[in-house]
Amino acid sequence: MDIKKIMVIGAGQMGGGIAQVCAQAGFDVKLNDIKEESYAKGLAVITKNLSRNVEKGRMTEDEKAKTLGRITKSFDLDDAADVDLVIEAAVENMDIKRTIFGQLDKIAPAHTILASNTSSLPITEIAAATNRPEKVIGMHFMNPVPVMKLVEIIRGLATADEVYQAVEDMTNKLAKVPVEVNDFPGFVANRILMPMINEAIYTLYEGVAKEEAIDEVMRLGMNHPMGPLQLADFIGLDTCLYIMETLHEGFGDSKYRPCPLLRKYVKAGWLGKKSGRGFYVYN
Numbered sequence: 001m002d003i004k005k006i007m008v009i010g011a012g013q014m015g016g017g018i019a020q021v022c023a024q025a026g027f028d029v030k031l032n033d034i035k036e037e038s039y040a041k042g043l044a045v046i047t048k049n050l051s052r053n054v055e056k057g058r059m060t061e062d063e064k065a066k067t068l069g070r071i072t073k074s075f076d077l078d079d080a081a082d083v084d085l086v087i088e089a090a091v092e093n094m095d096i097k098r099t100i101f102g103q104l105d106k107i108a109p110a111h112t113i114l115a116s117n118t119s120s121l122p123i124t125e126i127a128a129a130t131n132r133p134e135k136v137i138g139m140h141f142m143n144p145v146p147v148m149k150l151v152e153i154i155r156g157l158a159t160a161d162e163v164y165q166a167v168e169d170m171t172n173k174l175a176k177v178p179v180e181v182n183d184f185p186g187f188v189a190n191r192i193l194m195p196m197i198n199e200a201i202y203t204l205y206e207g208v209a210k211e212e213a214i215d216e217v218m219r220l221g222m223n224h225p226m227g228p229l230q231l232a233d234f235i236g237l238d239t240c241l242y243i244m245e246t247l248h249e250g251f252g253d254s255k256y257r258p259c260p261l262l263r264k265y266v267k268a269g270w271l272g273k274k275s276g277r278g279f280y281v282y283n
């Protein structure tokens with residue numbers, strides 16, 4: 001399977017990063033969003049990241065211009081009619097993802113692979129919204145995408161071997177490291193990471209320590225680059241809550257219950273860095 005043209009759905013923090021690394025690797029990318037301002041914000045972040053690469057001597061002005069030239073704007077899923085791979089990075093919500101995949105299945109050519117960057121939702125269930133479950137796969141990038149090396153590649157129940165191989169090859173072309181994972185809630189990354197973050201929120205909720213103290217313990221005591229509350233703000237508290245709910249529902253085990261404080265913050269619209277306030281305040 002020869003992948004040349006890609007569509008990335010969602011120009012948020014993940015979709016923007018995915019579009020950037022794909023365009024840098026020479027792929028033509030259609031970057032799709034439902035909101036003009038989200039697209040504009042996504043493109044501004046990509047431009048800033050590429051400018052930093054130029055400043056640091058990792059890229060020439062000409063390469064930056066060519067990379068940006070490979071990204072085109074899209075507000076219509078019909079633009080998937082001539083792409084070889086779609087990477088969906090819209091919000092972490094099963095109904096939204098199934099609607100998108102159902103529509104893509106009707107629009108995209110028969111050979112097109114439909115991948116989701118979902119953090120935790122079952123690939124098999126997303127695939128069941130299409131008539132091509134063998135061509136549906138998880139491609140889980142880490143945040144911030146331009147920096148982090150890992151991509152979890154998740155096989156759904158019906159994912160074909162040649163589809164897995166094509167996505168693994170494509171991941172290598174992005175200079176990322178693919179790791180094969182089976183389809184269970186949270187896969188590997190968030191099965192392990194998110195309960196730690198949730199426990200850190202419980203530590204705050206129960207008054208064991210203040211935000212800065214909790215983060216400092218994990219930064220200085222465990223050499224984590226960011227404390228868990230800072231990381232939760234960075235990921236997005238809405239995304240953290242969706243992931244905990246997926247783990248809780250998927251395993252039916254109370255050890256995955258989301259902390260009430262996490263729910264409260266999300267209900268308040270305190271979504272972390274992207275909304276200006278989470279466990280910390282951002283300008």
Ligand SMILES: CC(=O)CC(=O)SCCNC(=O)CCNC(=O)[C@H](O)C(C)(C)COP(=O)(O)OP(=O)(O)OC[C@H]1O[C@@H](n2cnc3c(N)ncnc32)[C@H](O)[C@@H]1OP(=O)(O)O
Nearest residue numbers: 049052056119141142143144146147189190225226231235
């Ligand atoms: C929720 C999920 O489903 C899965 C997930 O993604 S979970 C989240 C996984 N990610 C993590 O755990 C990240 C943890 N944090 C880190 O690794 C680091 O704090 C970090 C890489 C984000 C920043 O590193 P740092 O050393 O603290 O800061 P800083 O010196 O500013 O940045 C290091 C480099 O990363 C770059 N960088 C930092 N943030 C960036 C961003 N958002 N986008 C692009 N580049 C970024 C910087 O430009 C810098 O690069 P150069 O100086 O070489 O140009």
Ligand SMILES: NC(=O)C1=CN([C@@H]2O[C@H](COP(=O)(O)OP(=O)(O)OC[C@H]3O[C@@H](n4cnc5c(N)ncnc54)[C@H](O)[C@@H]3O)[C@@H](O)[C@H]2O)C=CC1
Nearest residue numbers: 010011012013014033034038089090091092118119143235
């Ligand atoms: N935030 C993180 O650290 C990580 C998130 N993910 C996953 O990536 C996905 C996106 O997350 P983020 O980028 O953080 O979210 P975000 O909130 O930054 O961006 C989501 C974007 O999708 C757009 N969108 C919403 N519905 C859409 C639709 N129907 N069609 C097209 N665009 C639509 C929104 O306008 C927004 O621009 C989620 O599934 C999340 O779980 C995966 C790895 C890490």
